[in-house]
Amino acid sequence: MMAQPFDLSGWSRVRLERVERALERWVTADVPQGLDHGAPAELVEAMRYAVLDGGKRLRPLLVMAAFEAVAGPGDSSGAEAALREGSEAALRAACAVELIHAYSLVHDDMPCMDNDVLRRGKPTVHVQFGEASALLAGDALQALAFELLTPTDGTVDPVVQARLCALLARAAGSAGMAGGQAIDLASVGQRLSEHQLREMHQAKTGALLQGSVVMGAQCGKPDATALRALDAYGAAIGLAFQVVDDILDVTADSATLGKTAGKDADNDKPTYVSLMGLERSRAYAQQLLAEALAALDGSGLPDTQALRGLADMVVNRAS
């Protein structure tokens, strides 16, 4: 299996088709379970605009890759049913982390935050739908993430549901993504130490990326060694992602990024580049990649090629 080169783009294409189909189906005004009236069309339109047809879907791919690394490929040994259940849980987790990511972008782009008008090459949600709708769409996307994790139709083990909700809530909340954004906000014009910068980025971006990996793993019922290794892998690429983001903010142009380049420097935000310079930042990203791959080496998991490919993609991406 290790002999032939791994086709990451082929692997990703198949998973992304499932994720896109699922998001298309789940971010909708039809509410099959729960309340007897559906969601209002205007709100759902803004939610769909924020989520569908855009983004690299890195977080969903991390969920799927971690799940498959733990659960292995389907076999005929009678584990098929458990695999199917885990696969449904992983698909829901993949969509849930993307909804959290999407809501954070909607709120982050608002005038009172980054005041950005361009996202993924399109007008941001508040530009397109107004600020109040953007605020509510973000709020509703966060709730929908937890709704996806808790189907009431018996397709996902409640123990797994509870664990996934626990992980997502902590990754998204005040000690995770929202907390990181608060530190980011307070840090404008401040001089941070490398330690403080890492804390900020670990929370702001790292927590949800790491959470994606661990949530995917939990859908496959991992052993302790594998879980610890995947947690370390997630921490390393979570931080690497932000280091590379800081590098791209100064080296890429807006068209390539699909968002406004050079904003961090313009806003006098502390970044890895401003702290350690471009060359040391690049070397640090490569070091984090090596750490992520080393963690996989110690995982005891037979096939981690997709996780390896995604780590490489995070660090060596151009946008």
Place this chain on the structure above:
Amino acid sequence: MMAQPFDLSGWSRVRLERVERALERWVTADVPQGLDHGAPAELVEAMRYAVLDGGKRLRPLLVMAAFEAVAGPGDSSGAEAALREGSEAALRAACAVELIHAYSLVHDDMPCMDNDVLRRGKPTVHVQFGEASALLAGDALQALAFELLTPTDGTVDPVVQARLCALLARAAGSAGMAGGQAIDLASVGQRLSEHQLREMHQAKTGALLQGSVVMGAQCGKPDATALRALDAYGAAIGLAFQVVDDILDVTADSATLGKTAGKDADNDKPTYVSLMGLERSRAYAQQLLAEALAALDGSGLPDTQALRGLADMVVNRAS
């Protein structure tokens, strides 16, 4: 037991002390489980300002009353352990619904929504901390609600955790509270039918009140008859709450309400009073109270006095 008059305020005081202590402990920068760094102090300060020391705590009281109606008082028949576990779950659910309510007020008060500067007699969160912090504090409070529902220390049955998350996500989301707010937003200056107005209020306010009742019930493992009755009770008082809110908006003053009175009329928002007049609105509220009490009569539950008292309080409150 039915012979002596029920002391609602005494009953409430004991429950509220537990809830306030729990909120004080849980809305904090200390994160005992999960990420290894805590939440940033500025963010937590805004979250605490939004949650602590204010509000009638109606939703937590509904959770506790529904739980106790289903679980009954503690006894010595060996059911103590289950009761304690349910009680822990109910306390967490009580705090979680209050966090969702608090976050919705923070976001609702923001300039792009209702642009209100006064809440519970204090400056609103964005006035006190700035808009960006208000946005993030609201976001983090929503995540924290789900964090509270999913303790990883074994104190709450994962099956109950999953069910509570499912109920809360649906009550808060696009077909519940956030959806109702979106309809509310779109309805300014519109003429709504009574049916449309009811739909809006059921989602905006009713879903979380009804959800509070059902979540409390689920902590006590109710039978189908009791669950159906409590669901109907929750629906009736959820709607009644909003009808009374509309009445108070025109009959009470700002000092009594702790928020700006007369705003709905000023903003040309459709209300029960504008639709059916003051007298018919009052009669409708009393009719909903009768429906709520009738639902309890059919619940098969021996002691529903706290739920009865709370329903009466909702309809006959002065603020």
